[in-house]
Amino acid sequence: MPWDRNQMAARAAQELEDGWYVNLGIGIPTLVANYVGDKDITLQSENGMLGMGPFPYEGEEDPDLINAGKQTITELARTSYFDSATSFGMIRGGKIAAAILGAMEVAENGDLANWMIPGKLIKGMGGAMDLVAGVGKVIVVMDHTNKHGDSKVLKACTLPLTGKGVVDRIITNLGVLDVVDGGLKIVETAEGVSAEDLRAATAATIVD
Amino acid sequence: MPWDRNQMAARAAQELEDGWYVNLGIGIPTLVANYVGDKDITLQSENGMLGMGPFPYEGEEDPDLINAGKQTITELARTSYFDSATSFGMIRGGKIAAAILGAMEVAENGDLANWMIPGKLIKGMGGAMDLVAGVGKVIVVMDHTNKHGDSKVLKACTLPLTGKGVVDRIITNLGVLDVVDGGLKIVETAEGVSAEDLRAATAATIVD
Amino acid sequence: MKKVYGSAAEALDGLLHDGMLIAAGGFGLCGIPELLIDAVVESGVKDLTVASNNCGVDGFGLGKLLDTKQIKKMMSSYVGENAEFMRQYLSGELELEFNPQGTLAERMRAGGSGIPGFYTKTGVGTVIAEGKEVKNWAGEDYILEEGIFADLSIVKAWKADDTGNLVFRKTARNFNPPAAMCGKVCVVEVEEIVPRGSLDPDHIHLPGIYVHRIIQGEHEKRIEQRTTRKREDA
C-alpha cells in the first residue's frame, strides 16, 4: 500500500541527522517536524527565524510571529530572529544542511519545478530557488503522480524550473529514489509496493 | 599667522551641517569633535559604532569600547553598535555625509595619498579607502607643507593613492581650497595669510 | 534634526512622485508599513514600482495600491493567494519582475551598502537567469544580480528612539532592515517612540543613520493564516 502523507513525512524525517539545521517547505514537508523524535534538529523559517516551534495554543497567536507559509507559530529556548538578507545569507552560504520541499515536477537529472504553471498558476518562487541553490541536501516529498495519474517524476521537466540539477533524493507515496548518474536509483519502496510498480508509475529513467 | 591644529579643527567643524553623520580620522580630524557646538552631529567610528562620545574618565576605560584609532572612548544616549560589515555598508552606501581625514599628499585633481611610503612606512589603508570612495564629502585637514617645507598640495600625488579624484575640500594651516575643474580654488586664507602666500606655498595649480 | 512627524501624510510630504521606486518592508502581512501604505493610497501618486516580497492580500497592505491601480510594476518573489495581483499580471495590466526571495533581500541590502552588483547561484538555469551575466567560480556558474536603489523606503518597526534607532519584534523584522537601507529616504512607522537612551545600544537592529522620518501609530497587524493547536487536557 502506498504511503500516506504522514508516512511520507516520517520517511523524510529519517533523512535528518542529529545537529542539523533544516528548512521545511509548505504542505507535507511541514509534517516532517512531527517525526524527528529525539534528534536535535533546528528548523529554519526563511522569513527570519531559527528554532521554529509548534503552532500556538488558541488565543496565543502573535501576528509578529509567523513562518514562511504565513502561519502563526511559536518560539523555543534556542530561537533567534534575524532579517531576510541574513536569513538567505545562511541559506546561500550552505549553512542549512537540508531542505525538504514539495514539487510539481522532478526530472531524472535533478531538475525541480514547483513555482508556476504558465498561463494558469503564478505562485512565485518565494525562497525555493535560493533554498535549492544553497542548502546541503535537497529532498523532494510529493505524490508520485498527479490527479490525472501521470507521473510527476519525469525524464525532463515541462514547467519553468526552480533549480537545475538540484534534487538529491525524492520521497513519494510509492518509495524513495536518488538522483544518480544516468537517471534515478530506487532506494526503497513503500510496503506492498514493488520495484516493478514503482518503475511502471515513473516516467523517468530508472537505473540499477 | 597660520592656523594651529585647533584652529584648523575649528575651521573644519564649520563644514558640518546639522543632522549629519560624520567620520573623523586620526590626528587633527579627531579634534573637530570639540568644535561642533550646538550642531546635532553623530560621529561614526568605523570599527562599529555610531554616536561616539568623549574619552572616559580615568578608571572608567572599557577594553570593549574603542574607536578606530584604538583609543578608549565612551557611548552616548544615541549610540548604536554593529559589526564591521554593516559599518562599511553604511560608508560605501553613502549614508555618512562627510569624512574629515588627514593626508600625506593631496593633488589638484582630488587624488589623496595617506596610507604608505614605499620602502619606508607601511601603515595600511585601514578604512580610509572605503571612506573616500563612499561618503558624501571628503574634507582633508593637514599641514600645508611637510617638515622639509615642501608643499603637500601637489599637481599629482607621488605616493600610492588612497583614492582617485575623491577630495572635495582641503583645509590646511594656511587656508581652505576646493577641488574644481582645472585645479584648486582658494576659498579663504588664514588670518594674516595672503592669497599670494598660499599660492607660493602650493605646488598645485590654483585657478580663479 | 527632528525626525519625528505627526502623521503618515506629514512624514511622506514632499517625498512622493509619479513613477518612483518604493521599497517596502514586511513579509506577507507581518511587519508591513500599514499606515504609510494607506497614506500612499490617499496621496494618489501613480505609476509606482514597488519592491516588496509580496503585495499584501486583496484589499489589505500593498493590495490596496493594486486596487487603486497605482502600481505599474512589482519586484517580488511571491504572488501566492493574492487574486487581484495574479489577475492584473495575467491580464498584462501590471508588470512583474520575479526575484527569488533571497536575491530580493540581498539586492536591497546591496543597494543600501554601495554594492551595485553581486554574484549568486540562485536562479542559475532558470528563467531568472535570462539576460543576466554569468561568471564561473570553481566550475560553478553564478549570475550577476544588481543592487536596488529606491527613491523611498517605507518600513515598519516595533520601537524607535527619536534619533531613528530601530528595534523590531520577532519575525516582523524580515525585509524591513534591507528595505530601509536601500532608500534615498527612509520613512518608518513604529508602535512606540521611546526617549533616546532607553534602547540598549548593543541591541539596535537598525541604526538611525538609515532612518529619516518616523511616525508612531496604531497597527491592525492582521493575521493571514491563523493556525493553532489544541490545549491538551491536563
Next chain:
Amino acid sequence: MKKVYGSAAEALDGLLHDGMLIAAGGFGLCGIPELLIDAVVESGVKDLTVASNNCGVDGFGLGKLLDTKQIKKMMSSYVGENAEFMRQYLSGELELEFNPQGTLAERMRAGGSGIPGFYTKTGVGTVIAEGKEVKNWAGEDYILEEGIFADLSIVKAWKADDTGNLVFRKTARNFNPPAAMCGKVCVVEVEEIVPRGSLDPDHIHLPGIYVHRIIQGEHEKRIEQRTTRKREDA
C-alpha cells in the same frame, strides 16, 4: 549536538593543518580570540594564511603567531604600529595582501553568504584595483572583489548559549560576525556560557547555525591606547 568544549586546545582538535586559511575576528586588540590564538600557537601548525583586520601587536594576539613564524600570509587592512609585522613584510618573510577594511569585512560576509564576488567602488584607481575586473554602472567604475571562504574561523563573543547563539559587547563585535560566517568550521570563545533561553531571541547577534564549537574562559582584554579625560572639579 554538543557544541561546548572544555578548552581551546580541545575545541581546535582535528581542525588545524599546515597551509590552512584562518579568519580571525577582532579589531586591534578589541574582541580578539585570545585563547584560541594561544592554542594555535601551541599547536605548532604552520604556513598559515590569516584573514584579520590587524595582526595584533608585538607579542600579543595574532602578533604571537608572527613571533613563531607560523604565518605565511596576512590578509589585512592595517599594519600600523606592529613593528614585527612591518619587519617581516619588508624583509619578504611574510606575504601581505592589503584589503581595505570594508572590503575585508564584506569579503568575509560574502564568503559566508554564498556570494563569490561583488562589486565595490572602494580602491578604484589605486593599487588595490590592480589585476581586478572592472565594471561600470552609471558612468562609475567598480572593481570585483571575491568572497573569502576560510577553513576555520576563530572568534570572540561576550556570551553564548549552548546552541551557539552569540551576543557581543560594544565595539568588541567588529569583525567577529563576518569572520564567523566565512569559516567552514567556526570556533568561538566567550566570557560566559548561559543556558539556552536566557538570551533574548530578538537580540542574538549571531545565530548558532554559524557556530560549531564553543569554549568559555578568562580574557586579558588588553587596552592598546588608554585615553582618558580628567574629571572636572565639581
